[in-house]
Amino acid sequence: MFDHIMLKVKDLNSSKRFYSAALAPLGFSVQYDADGIVVFGPKDAPALCLAKGEPTGPVHVAFVAKNRAAVKAFYDAALPAGGKDNGKPGLRPQYSANYYGGFVKDPDGNNIEAVCHQEE
Template identity: 75%
Template sequence: MFDHIQIKVKDLKSSKRFYTAALAPLGFTVQYEGGGAVGFGPKGAPALWLGEGDSRGSVHIAFAAKDRAAVKAFHAAAVPAGGKDNGAPGLRPDYHANYYAAFVKDPDGNNVEAVCHKEQ
């Protein structure tokens, strides 16, 4: 649906460490780094950009996970990398019967989610 998104972060180094760990289980890696910015995504297609600067408020970003194991791995990697648990991996039936997600606050307070919509 979108080509890319950029969020401002206070400390690019700590945010890069967090997102590198959190996004690895989802198949996203650093694709660009320079000029005060870091771009993450699949090979050759950075879609999440971090730019050092003042945030204008928190955002919610949800990343698609290929399966429930990837959602669990995202959460397990994100918390020790500087994230704060904001919802352990599990079903969210209020959204729909197969909505399996985990939520973590990044170092700037953004709500980062990994979600899988498959039955198992």
């Protein structure tokens, strides 16, 4: 439903490092890095933009994962890159029967999630 999201971040280099690691298992990479903006996405489909500035408060951003293994890979990559656990990968049946998500806090405290809605 959305084309892209822009987040203001305190430390652009730290956030770039975090998102580069965390989003790689989901098929995202840096698509643009200039003029104080870093843009992530699959090739030719930028989805997440980061800009240095004062964060406007914690937000929740959920990225689609192709399978449950990708959710786990996202979570496992995010923690050593500066993320903080906010919910280990697992089923969340309170959301829907096949809702499998993993949650981490980014360096600015945003709740970043990878989610898969496919059956195992």
